Amino acid sequence: MNLFLKSQKFKPSPSPSPHSPLHLASLLQGPLSTSHLLQIHAQIFLLGAHHNNLIATRLINHYPSPHISLRILRSLPKPNLFPFNSLLSLFAQQGLFSNALSLFQSLKQIPLSPNGFTFSFLVKSCGDSVHANQIHTHVVKTGFLSDPFVCNGLVAVYAKGVKDLGSARKVFDEMPDKGVVCCWTSLVAGYAQSGYAEEALQVFVMMVEGNLRPEDATLVSVLSACSSLDMSEIGKWVLILSRVDDNVVGLDSAKTVLVEKSREMFDGVSESGKRSVLPWNAVIGAYVQNGCPLDCLSVFRLMVGDPTRKPNHITMVSVLSACAQVGDLELGRWVHEYLKSKGSRCVIKSNRILATALIDMYSKCGSLVNAKEVFDQMVSKDIVSFNAMIMSLAVNSEGEEALRLFSKVQDFGLQPNAGTFLGALCACNHSGFSKKGRQIFKDMTSVFSISPKLEHYACYVDLLARAGLVEEALEVVNSMPFEPNSIV
DSSP: OHHHHHHHHTOOOOOOOTTSHHHHHHTTSSOOOHHHHHHHHHHHHHTTGGGOHHHHHHHHHHOOOHHHHHHHHHTOSSOOHHHHHHHHHHHHHTTOHHHHHHHHHHGGGTTOOOOHHHHHHHHHTOOSHHHHHHHHHHHHHTTGGGOHHHHHHHHHIIIIISOOHHHHHHHHHHOSOOOOHHHHHHHHHHHHHTTOHHHHHHHHHHHHHTTOOOOHHHHHHHHHHHHHOOHHHHHHHHHHHHTSOTTSTTHHHHHHHHHHHHHHHHHTSOTTGGGSHHHHHHHHHHHHHTTOHHHHHHHHHHHHTSTTOOOOHHHHHHHHHHHHHHTOHHHHHHHHHHHHHHSOTTHHHHOHHHHHHHHHHHHHTTOHHHHHHHHHHOSSOOHHHHHHHHHHHHHTTOHHHHHHHHHHGGGGTOOOOHHHHHHHHHHHHHHTOHHHHHHHHHHHHHTTOOOOOHHHHHHHHHHHHHTTOHHHHHHHHHHOSSOOOSOO
């Protein structure tokens, strides 16, 4: 009995009959020469198997002729949606919109309900905005506007095909599901191809801020947009892209293009044009924001070498940042003296951005006394200047003074933010105040409702570990809402 069961279990299934539809359909898989295709088609016709939907679908996929494919479809007594979609795909490939629309309308007479593939193929056949609007109307009527792939087809045809960017953006904005990367890529490409570089970059930044990973095609369009920016726009986008997550693949390439474009445009400016501060600020800002402080300082020295060229506070903020990056205290002090002698009266005391840049420069160059002096002389202090001074004290081992300043923030009518707490935690870490650090980390969420970021966790874990509280540090690591990095 066991032998019988085993023989039944391993008995091979019978091969399909050579005349069966399944066998004939299998002959149509893969690439076929024209002569072989005609032989198989003749055999199918002789056996009356051309009425089978699967066989008809595969035949349509093999024939490049719309006329033959249409005859195959019409020979089906009860066609389903598959051969219809295959023929729509063929019409779309050959740009035969009127044929595609006529075929789509015939679905209603059978009747058959279209699916997402039907509309995707139909959209690809559109040749102008009138066609796109017609299909858009059908998509809305049949309720497929919630299908992300159908929406991507509409965005692509509007943005890249018929250059109707207003309609493309409207479809995109109304999409309930924006998690499909190709939709973003289509919109970025549409803007870039039509010369709207800033709009393309705005969509790209929205994309990466939504934690979507760009495709290669997305980055190609981003690089194209970067290379199309005007001189007046480059500085702004250098700053914006410098704030985007550095882990985004291809972002370094975009930044490099901006720097190269900035220098190329700067070198092309005439001597009379360089009397304006704008081209100097654009290239100096591009260098410093992309980690090229030495190039930044080289251009700045070239600028001030001509007494007719006058740097302004925007120039000086970039130069001070470069000084901080390379630790050039001597040049930083020269900038400070230049501002006091050549700038407008009390410019440092009243310009919070400039004063904060000076505090940061002095701190990173090891001159805490000068940093304190600038901070104390400020007429109006904001939370950014407080953060810079707290961090300056913290990294220069003045933990107690940093925490005293931290406790005074609210006395000035200011609310501490994530940067303020990072400075306070650094102060505790550098000075070994584990108990105070634990309380500050707790207050951050329970009192001020500020969610700690990875850098807060890294600082707090380091504080606990230095205090010998390794088990507590591990508990904090395990409680983190994101993966620890190498620093943690």
